[in-house]
Amino acid sequence: xxxxxxxxxxxxxxxxxxxxxxxxxxxxxxxxxxxxxxxxxxxxxxxxxxxxxxxxxxxxxxxxxxxxxxxxxxxxxxxxxxxx
Numbered sequence: 001x002x003x004x005x006x007x008x009x010x011x012x013x014x015x016x017x018x019x020x021x022x023x024x025x026x027x028x029x030x031x032x033x034x035x036x037x038x039x040x041x042x043x044x045x046x047x048x049x050x051x052x053x054x055x056x057x058x059x060x061x062x063x064x065x066x067x068x069x070x071x072x073x074x075x076x077x078x079x080x081x082x083x084x
Contacts, residue, residue: 002081024054
């Protein structure tokens with residue numbers, strides 16, 4: 001594996017981790033704001049959306065879909081690098 005591909009792979013993984021951390025932080029902030037400002041059915045709807053998004057992010061992380069996407073990108077980068 002060339003240094004460029006390895007470097008891009010690491011950058012992609014770090015970007016994914018940063019995105020996940022930012023999303024979790026945002027969801028935490030939204031949950032705090034919702035519980036302070038809203039009441040009744042609105043809270044249930046917001047929490048339902050938060051739980052759904054968190055479950056989707058967790059499913060992507062656990063299922064290996066991130067690895068599949070990374071491998072696809074790596075394959076495309078390899079094809080571009082080897083076509084010269």
